[in-house]
Amino acid sequence: MIDIWIEKYRPSKLSDIVGQDANIRKIRSFVEHKQLPHLIFAGPAGTGKTTTAIATAMELFGEDWRQNFLELNASNERGIDVIRENVKDFARIRPSNDLGFKIIFLDEADQLTQEAQAALRRTMEIYSSATRFIFSCNYSSQIILPIQSRTVVMRFRPIDYNSMKSRLQQIAKAEQFSLSEDAMEAIYSISEGDLRKALNVLQTISNSGEINAARIYEIAGMANPKDFRLLLSKALSGAFDEAREDLDQMVIDRGLSGIDIIRGLHSSIRKEKVAPKQKLQVIMALGEAEFRLVEGATELIQLDSLLARLASIGNEFN
Ligand SMILES: Nc1ncnc2c1ncn2[C@@H]1O[C@H](COP(=O)(O)OP(=O)(O)OP(=O)(O)O)[C@@H](O)[C@H]1O
Ligand SMILES: [Mg+2]
Structure with missing residues (x-):
C-alpha cells in the first residue's frame, strides 16, 4: 500500500502546523490553561483547519483523544436532525478526561441552512457544559450571528x-x-x-x-510561465511561424484552451518589463481576444489573429 502523503504528513503536533502562527499561539495558550472556548475556523481549503482541530484534541487529551473528539460533516450527515442526534449521543457519555469537556468538530458548517444553524445553536447551549464546538467553514460570514457571538473566530490564510x-x-x-x-x-x-x-x-x-x-x-496540466514569456516575446518580435508552432503545441499537445492561453499571456505581460505604451496595447489586444472567445468565435482563428496583432504591436515599438 502506498502512503498518501497528505495523511502520512498530517501534523499531529501544533508545532508542525505552518503558516498560521497567530492562531496556533492562541490555541497553545488555551491548551496550557486546559480550557477551550467554542471556535470557528474560517478559511480556504488545505490550510490546516481540520489538522489544527485534531492536533488541538491530541494535545489536550493525549492518547485518549479519539474518545474525546467527534468529527461530523455538515454536508454529508443528511440534515440537522442527524447532527443533533450524533451530538446528543456523544455528549451524553461523560468525558474520559480530567478536563471535563469533549470536542465536537463540525466540518463545512457553512453548508447548513440558517434554520439548521439556529437549531444547532440550541443544541450547543444544552450541552455546552461538557462539550466545545469547533466549526470549520470557508467564510465565517455564512455562520449565523448567534453562533458567531458565542465563539472565537480564527482566520486561516493561504499558506505563504x-x-x-x-x-x-x-x-x-x-x-x-x-x-x-x-x-x-x-x-x-x-x-x-x-x-x-x-x-x-x-x-x-x-x-x-x-x-x-x-x-x-x-x-498539473498547467503551462509553464516561462513558455508564455517565450511565446509573447516571439510574437512581439514578429517570429510569427515560431510563435504559431509554440501555440499549437500548447493547444494540441497539452490541451490548453484559448482562454488558458490568453490568461497565461496576460499574467506574463503584466510582469514583463516593456514600454508602458506597448504593455497597454498588448493588454487591450488580449482583452479583445478574450471577449471574442467568450462570445463564441472560432478559437484557432482568434488565436492566430491575436498573434498577428502582437506582431504588429511589436513592429510599432521596435
Ligand atoms: N498549515 C499546515 N501545516 C502543515 N500541514 C498542513 C497545513 N495545512 C494543510 N496541511 C496538510 O494538508 C492536509 C490537508 O489539510 P487540512 O485537512 O487541515 O485542510 P483544511 O483546511 O481542513 O481543508 P478543507 O477546507 O478542504 O477541509 C493535511 O493533512 C496536511 O498534510
Ligand atoms: Mg478540513
Missing part, C-alpha cells in the same frame, strides 16, 4: 511561500529527495497556498522521475 517551502523541504528530506528553488516555485504557483494540493503534486511528481519545474507544470 516560506511556510510552504519549509514544510515541503522537511517532507522531501524525509522521503530522501531534494527540491530545487525552481521546483518549489512551480509547486507554489500551482497550489495557490493550498498545502493539500501542494503535497499531492509533490507526491505525484516524486513517483515518476526527475523533479523539475517543467515536469511539475506538465503533471
Whole structure:
C-alpha cells in the first residue's frame, strides 16, 4: 500500500502546523490553561483547519483523544436532525478526561441552512457544559450571528511561500529527495497556498522521475510561465511561424484552451518589463481576444489573429 502523503504528513503536533502562527499561539495558550472556548475556523481549503482541530484534541487529551473528539460533516450527515442526534449521543457519555469537556468538530458548517444553524445553536447551549464546538467553514460570514457571538473566530490564510517551502523541504528530506528553488516555485504557483494540493503534486511528481519545474507544470496540466514569456516575446518580435508552432503545441499537445492561453499571456505581460505604451496595447489586444472567445468565435482563428496583432504591436515599438 502506498502512503498518501497528505495523511502520512498530517501534523499531529501544533508545532508542525505552518503558516498560521497567530492562531496556533492562541490555541497553545488555551491548551496550557486546559480550557477551550467554542471556535470557528474560517478559511480556504488545505490550510490546516481540520489538522489544527485534531492536533488541538491530541494535545489536550493525549492518547485518549479519539474518545474525546467527534468529527461530523455538515454536508454529508443528511440534515440537522442527524447532527443533533450524533451530538446528543456523544455528549451524553461523560468525558474520559480530567478536563471535563469533549470536542465536537463540525466540518463545512457553512453548508447548513440558517434554520439548521439556529437549531444547532440550541443544541450547543444544552450541552455546552461538557462539550466545545469547533466549526470549520470557508467564510465565517455564512455562520449565523448567534453562533458567531458565542465563539472565537480564527482566520486561516493561504499558506505563504516560506511556510510552504519549509514544510515541503522537511517532507522531501524525509522521503530522501531534494527540491530545487525552481521546483518549489512551480509547486507554489500551482497550489495557490493550498498545502493539500501542494503535497499531492509533490507526491505525484516524486513517483515518476526527475523533479523539475517543467515536469511539475506538465503533471498539473498547467503551462509553464516561462513558455508564455517565450511565446509573447516571439510574437512581439514578429517570429510569427515560431510563435504559431509554440501555440499549437500548447493547444494540441497539452490541451490548453484559448482562454488558458490568453490568461497565461496576460499574467506574463503584466510582469514583463516593456514600454508602458506597448504593455497597454498588448493588454487591450488580449482583452479583445478574450471577449471574442467568450462570445463564441472560432478559437484557432482568434488565436492566430491575436498573434498577428502582437506582431504588429511589436513592429510599432521596435
Ligand atoms: N498549515 C499546515 N501545516 C502543515 N500541514 C498542513 C497545513 N495545512 C494543510 N496541511 C496538510 O494538508 C492536509 C490537508 O489539510 P487540512 O485537512 O487541515 O485542510 P483544511 O483546511 O481542513 O481543508 P478543507 O477546507 O478542504 O477541509 C493535511 O493533512 C496536511 O498534510
Ligand atoms: Mg478540513
